[in-house]
Amino acid sequence: MAGRGTVKTSANFNSSADADVLHKAMKGLGTDEDAILELLTARSNAQRQEIKAAYKTLFGKDLVDDLKGELGGKFETLIVGLMSSPLAYDVKCLRDAIKGAGTDEKVLVEILASRTCQQVKEIVAAYRQEYDNDLEEDICGDTGGHFKRLLVILLQANRQRGVEQAHIESDVQVLFKAGEEKFGTDEQAFVTILGNRSAEHLRKVFDAYMKMTGYEMEESINRETSGNLKTLLLAVVKCARSVPAYFAETLYYAMKGAGTDDNTLVRVMVSRSEVDMLDIRAEFRRMFAGSLHNMIKGDTGGDYRKALLLICGGDDA
Structure with a gap:
């Protein structure tokens, strides 16, 4: 489903020029949040990785550390998420879900149920490399019963091919x-x-x-x-x-009712922005008789809202 994302590769891309824009946006008194969010939501993940490298080369500083120092709250969480590679992002989300106080089962469910077998294999390998730990062992230590068994089966990433x-x-x-x-x-x-x-x-x-x-x-x-x-x-x-329908529903329930589940909202918007956000939007419109754009608009505020709406990429009202 290539090309169903809302965030695309930017033409006429210059990583050094972009790094310079970000540096200026964070220099001196006050931070130009608009410049940061407009630039980073208009670049693909691969391009953001190049900007990160250029920033270090030009300024001798880590771009993500600087962003963390300048931004705050949910907006910071969203921007830092956009700066991780998709694989590193999944791995970190799983690690945080297991290692925090109590286990965030919602994250385990969402990632392991929705990723392809190839993606799960890459996650398991990257997790081991990053934390020198076995993801399966960590999950087994934190879960039990048939829930644990199904997670373990999904971690094997050995689904049969095709229709038997x-x-x-x-x-x-x-x-x-x-x-x-x-x-x-x-x-x-x-x-x-x-x-x-x-x-x-x-x-x-x-x-x-x-x-x-x-x-x-x-x-x-x-x-x-x-x-x-x-x-x-x-x-x-x-x-x-349908994976897009699953995520449309996940987003809807993250925002419905009192209080927004911002962790889920950020995780889905970041991880699907270049994969199938267009399909998620279409499914959302079909299932809930309103647009994803409008629901985000009504449920969030400030720079956080602006960045989410740019990732959403349009209104289907």
Whole structure:
């Protein structure tokens, strides 16, 4: 899905000139936040990495450290997120989710359910390199039960390729017997099938399951499971159906109701800005009868809002 991001590579790019603009924006009294946010949201991640290198060469200082020194709050979190490479960003988000006080299961669910097998393999390798620790061990130390088992399966990144026609019917039978048909639930069956089949295969299974039982897979999971396992199973199912729709829903619930879940809002806007933000916007409009742009506008303020709206890249009202 290349080219479905809202943040594009800038033409006529000059990393030294950009580094100079940023340096001037932070020099002297007061900071020119507009200059910073307008420049950084108009460059691709690869270009931001070049700007970072040019800044160090020109000024002998670390650009991210300088930005942290000048900016604050949610705006700082967003800008610093944009300055990380996508892989480093995922790795840091996972590390923070595990290493903080208590575990932020939401982050584990969101990243491991939505990334491709190749991306998960890269995350595991980069995590080991960065922290000299095994991501699987760290996650196992912080989680339990079937929730932990499904996370471990997702970390193996060994999903079957394509559609196994011969297994569709048997998968449906196993899931039906594990849930709707019996008193109590055999969670392991859900964990094994949803963790190991390809998205294309799972979509066929969900259709056949609906035909046979009259229930959407999500309805059965909602009824048959609970807690973190339910959240993770639902995320896996939704991502198999449509990753952009999953993120549209994630963004909606991050902003709906009292108080905004800014950590989730920043994480999704940063990590999807060059991947599928256009599709996320379209799904958001379809699912919630309003635009992502307008919801961000109503739920945030200041430079933080300006930067988020630039990443959002347009209104679909």
